[in-house]
Amino acid sequence: MEETSTSASAGTAAHGRQRAFPPARSGVFYRFTQQNLPAWKPAMTPGCVITIFLVIGVTFVPVGLVCLRASKHVTEIVHRYDIDCLPNAYKRNKQAYIKNSSISKNCTQMVKVKYYMRAPIYVYYELDNFYQNHRRYVKSRSDKQLHYGQKYTDSSCGPIERNDGLPVVPCGLIAWSLFNDTYGFTRGSTQVKVNRKNISWKSDRESKFGKDVYPFNFQNGSLIGGRRLDHHLPLSEQEDLIVWMRTAALPQFRKLYGVIEEDLHVDEIIIMHIENNYNTYSFGGKKSLILTTSSWLGGKNDFLGYAYLGTGSLSLFLTILFALIHVKNPM
């Protein structure tokens, strides 16, 4: 080829000179400097676009169907109880009710099981309008203290850092505001057993909360935020605390309370014995109790399935549309 021979001669001519210019005529660096690296030129031709849409459509629609199916298999009972559990006398003065420790907070609610629920059935409480993701709230904790003990109490825990000069374990607002409603269930006259173990992530339990760290000086201040802890159990076994301390992302969130390990049958009446202690009335929060089964995908979540299905079918629609345009009006 004529071109190659001239290029070779130019190369040798340049080599004779002092400056190493031009660069050696081979190798990646030469191609780099001459901006001539091998490259794939993706061109979004109609055919290519149509194919991509088709592929998306063909994969997403089935995935969406599978997800939807998984979600449909999940049955869920949601029962809001913060209003219902108010005695009629206190409907207008919720604060007085909730702050008065002499009034019994026990409350009994009934729900009917509409669909058969196979064990395990998860018991969640759901709070709404509770800003567990507020900046000051999120940072008011000391992971070091949770893990290593009260020596490591640091200022990050403010405002609940010390009480009467003694460190508070666990310190911080999050722990202080620990949710303290309790639930019990009966079907007919038998008690439904709720398993309160293994409701937190294993990693939290084993690595973040110390096995020899015990609550100390907790909820001893003038203001009581929430639940008191058993001083004889190490933090790593206080699973309610561990669940609570994994702060939620949104102001409406669910936390796992326990697991019912027996099936619930259709038309069964479940009586929920709620101890309505937690003050959500002061900030207009809502409290709900949720009983739900679970699939491989998790709880009831149609959103994912619909998103897949929607994207997939839109892709298929565009495939057809573009194909029609392309056939009618080829470029």
Place this chain on the structure above:
Amino acid sequence: MFTLITLYSTIIPISLYVSIEMIKFIQCTQFINNDLHMYHAESNTPALARTSNLNEELGQVEYIFSDKTGTLTRNLMEFFKCSIGGEMYGTGITEIEKGGAERAGVRIDGDEDKRSAAAVHEKGFNFDDARIMRGAWRNESNPEACKEFFRCLALCHTVLPEGEETPEKISYQAASPDEAALVAAAKNFGFFFYRRTPTTVIVRESHVERMGSIQDVQYEILNVLEFNSTRKRQSVVCRFPNGRLVLYCKGADNVIYERLADGNHVMKKTSREHLEQFGSAGLRTLCLAYRDLSREQYESWNEKFIQAKSSLRDRDKKLDEVAELIEKDLILIGCTAIEDKLQEGVPACIETLSAAGIKIWVLTGDKMETAINIAYACSLVNNDMKQFIISSETDAIREVEDRGDPVEIARIIKDSVKQSLKSYHEEAQHSLISTPGRKLALIIDGKCLMYALDPTLRVDLLGLSLICHSVVCCRVSPLQKAQVTSLVKKGARKITLSIGDGANDVSMIQAAHVGIGISGQEGMQAVMASDFAIAQFRYLTDLLLVHGRWSYLRLCKVITYFFYKNLTFTLTQFWFTFQTGFSGQRFYDDWFQSLYNVIFTALPVIIVGLFDKDVNASLSKKYPQLYQEGIRNSFFKWRVIAVWAFFAFYQSIVFYYFTAAASQHGHGSSGKILGLWDVSTMAFTCVVVTVNLRLLMACNSITRWHYFSVAGSIAAWFLFIFIYSAIMTSFDRQENEYFVIYVLMSTFFFYLTLLLVPIIALFGDFLYLSIQRWLFPYNYQIIQEMHKDDPHEYSMIQLPERSHLSPEEARSYAISMLPRETSKHTGFAFDSPGYESFFASQQGVGVPHKPWDVARRASMKKQRQQPQRSERS
């Protein structure tokens, strides 16, 4: 409140600055400096980028201001043709004639054999005619005229010989290359000037007495009447060994013709015709004449000359007046034609640049005729164009100038400039409407420009010149060059580029946005002042159309992409803010936020900034129209940014809401719930994956480095999060992330989301891009479509373009085949860089120290000694 605002600090990408600097630096040092297409093998000069922050402006240049000498032309004067005693000699064809012939459609076959054996080509001499070479002139019809012609060439100059005194090894140092060319011509005709003493010139004459005889003749140089721009001629008075006193004079045709003795009309007429032919061929002409002096005549004149020379006031003026006394009744010998060689490939380059929508202005210190000539040669001006000429060389102005009242002169010139500007402007606007296709050219000379640049006329000048497709400014000083440049720079608000080679171009180079110096020929001043240095004018095509355009495209892409990725990232944070009670809680871990720009999205965008190519280099040059997208700034308009911003907005919504929805329910069969940090880590993973993939979608060419960097960035994120969430440090808040990724990866939900979210996020972009390409394609996309089946260019070894016209080839065509220009103008030699630097020194611009400065000083010294000599004799 302030905490809340600091959350959005990521919208300002600090790493953008670093990335862009890095990209530009590599573009300069590796691409521009190493490009073989811009490497001049003959002089071993690669292109040199002296600054690294103007790359993208190279892709948006709309106005080029070019110097002529040394930039468009080679500043290489070659004796090309001559006319002696009414006979024309020399059979070469100039590039200009060739260019004209090609445009006229006449095919000239390059045939080497047509050159005669007598053809000689050396520095300053490129002449082919056996009739007067090697003493053959003795057999011509007018040997005496030839002898005078050659003597005039050998004697009437201020050249200094240098080096060994043999015809092969000697070199001539001259104030202007024209002079050196003339002396070299004399040498080749057998009148070898080899030594100069303060008062004598020694010439080795061959074939004078008889064929083959060689003798050294010592001529006494009595006076030198130097060249200047008003005299436009130069004379020497010399005494032959036999006592004969002769005045040899050479100068511009009109000046010499005015001073000729009566008689011999036939020869004057034929010489005049020859001059016109030479002029239209783009050659620079000089007329040679002589006059025999009697001893008395000379003595009486010499007294006046000495008086004038020793006068203290107005010496120059008096010397000129004295010179007038003796430079009359001249006898015409003939005329010379010197080729001011165009740089290689200049016409083609200019044509390409014009097609790219770039307007080229020539700013030169040369005479109007020469400038127009070169403009014709470069196809800047042609006969189809409507030409507006604003010249100070009109009778009215000359008349006033003769009267010599400076105030009156200024007023008259200003009035006439104003009048012509106004009428031309109207005419131009009218022509734009009536004949839209017609191109316009403006030619203006320095003196008029001085008045046209006056604040009151500036607007008219700008308006007129912006309508014109090409503008030629001649006789302009370096300062005016700069003024014109900044007039356009400020007035038109377009990117301007100046290109020049000499010290007189420095101010212009500095005034423009982009300054380009031609390296290699004339000193280093221009290069030192420039932003880019290239060896040849024609490399502008590569520099602008390839490097400039790519740099512009790449930087646009990099900047818009940076904008997009930071906006997307920050907006997810923004949506989160609404759900934290505006408390200023961060959505992402601090380290995620810090490393987002530094590691997880840094490298791919740099790779795109370096490697992205819409079409390859040869197509960029083949379709110069592509460059107009840069001039119009099509890729960095508000519309483009708005599209990016819109999709950033859309994507951020997808990222935030799709992942946040996940926190509502339990995931996995254990029913456990994800917390804030799980959600944010999932969102961040989606952001990193999507943003990196989006970059691939924006690429026009994807090399394996793209894959490496994109895959590497995503992998870097996973590697980071695997390590980061596996360890527990005592650093601030790091525990939040402990084990998060492993928790996520234990759920199916994570994988499904990771598949879904990027595709939904990119769905909009993909749809937009495909519809845009399909229905509203950019030019480059059309070219891509047209050439998509071309073999990949990397499979061919690309070459630097070799000069397709070697100097030898250039002479090889038949003269008879050429169409003649009908223009009546003749070129005029002596317009030299030395002459321009005369202006330069007046304007305070440093003049390079050149050999001919030494020569000039030597000639001054010699003059001072001459009178004493003549008195003694």
